[in-house]
Amino acid sequence: MKHRAIGAVLFGVGVLLLALAAGLVFVVTPALAKLPYDLDSSTSVAEASNAKFLQINDGTIKVNDGDLRSTVLVTQLPKETANLSGDLDGKAVVWQVGQTVERVDNKQLVSAYGAQLALDRVSGAALEWNGQWLDDTGEQDKGIRFAGQIYKFPFHTEKKDYKIFDRDLRSVRDAKFAGTETIKGIETYRFEQVITDETLNLDSTRLTALLGTFATGATDGKLVYSNQRTVWVDPVTGAFIKVREVQKKVLTPNVGAPTTLLDADFAYNEATITASADRAKDSRDKLQLLSVYVPVGLAVLGLVLLVGGVLVGRGGSVATDGEARHRVDTPTRVEEPVRDADPATDEQPVADREGGPLSDVIPPASTNWRAEDEPAVPVQRPATEDEAGKR
Incomplete structure (x- = not known):
């Protein structure tokens, strides 16, 4: 038991x-395997050496050369996330993102933008949300429609093509899976997105200012944009481990020669790559x-x-069965029933009497045996007269 x-x-x-x-x-x-509600803020820094860039400083528009540093700060907004409703409730988180690009030599600001958007907690893709906005001109564009991957890939990223949102185009373009590469001990998936000579939708006021500076006499023109974006992703968490963007923007007027306004090769610096890898390792x-x-x-x-x-x-159970069998197999003494004595002889039946050492049954007593009170030697009795005469 x-x-x-x-x-x-x-x-x-x-x-x-x-x-x-x-x-x-x-x-x-x-x-x-979801973006948490208590995500810590993170900063990534990309640097571009010997870049050519447009800089507007105190109303002066000029193309300069030098080293640039791009800093992106991502912060989660708990209040806005808690206020999500409908299909987004429990499915999305709200992030606020800010980027500044400055010169390395004198820390002067070159460009900046801010954005607020909702991301799917599993896929990391941007979701349709009426509170999203983008500000890269000094005014919030609430008509922006974020989509695709922007700052993160899905948990358990697959070896397939994804769509990455491009802020300048305000649209998504394919990012093709291009192989694997080990970075800081993590086997990453490399994705490449190639944007070639696409015309940006530039505000007419800005376009006129640029044409007036770099293409005197031109009445129209366009800003042509190219970007070779490469993203190295940790496939387990979907985190960006390394990012590189080779960007180029060329002002092409209808009269006069084109002017390159941006030619820069941005890539995460070593500190950002290490920090990104460490966060990914901890999560994975x-x-x-x-x-x-x-x-x-x-x-x-x-x-x-x-x-x-x-x-x-x-x-x-076996032990219990064995004990039961042991009790059954062990011989036990069975008491024979007591039988009544024979009324004629006042003796027990033969089967009820114990056997002697040489026989199983002691024979019954004989009447020829001497009585207990008889002497061991017979006594001589006197002869009668008839017996004497005969002698």
Whole structure:
């Protein structure tokens, strides 16, 4: 009985551990593979050496040469996230993003933009939200429609093509999977997006100012934009480990020669790559711990306890059966029923009397035996007269 109880306990604990393992895989892990509601702010820095860039300073428009530094700050907005409703409630988070581009030599601001948008917590893609806006001209554009991947790829990124949103075009373009590359100990997926000579939708006031500075006499023109964007992504978390953008903007007037307004090769600096890799490693370690190592360990231990519980319970059952068989097989003394004595002889039946050492049955007493009070030697009796005469 004791063995059966222990076996039942082991079996029950084994089932519980298997259930916990399944819960980690099918419940906890999917919950962790989402953008959290308490995401810490992060900063990424990209640098471009020997760049050519347009700079407007104190009303003066000029193309300069030098080193540039681009800083992007991403901050999650808990209040705006909590106010999301409808299909976005529980599905999205709201981020605020700000970027500044400045000269390295004198810290002068070259350009800046700000944005607010909603991102899918699993895919990292931008979602349609009526609170989104983009400001890269000094005025918020609330008619912007963010889409595709912008600052993050999906958790468990696949080796396939994705669409990346381009801020200058205000639209998405294909980013093709181009292979793998190990960066800071992480095997990343490399995606390449190529934008070639596409015309930007430039405000007429700005276009007129540019033409008046660089193409005197031109009555019309266009700003042609190219970008070779390469993104190295951690496939487990979808985080950007490294980003490189080779950008070019050329003012093409209807009269006169084209003018290059931007020619820069931006890439994450070493500190940003290291920090991005460290954050990705920390996140992927937590995911792998709770989605692989812990469930496997619980499942193995649960199976061991299941088998052990069955064996212990079966052993107890075998032992109990053995004891029962032992009791059945052990000879026991059976008391013979007592039979009544023979009324004629006042003797017990033959079968009821104990046997002697040489025979199983002691023969019954004979009337020819001498009585207990008879002498051992017969006594001589006197002869009668007839007997005497005959002698």
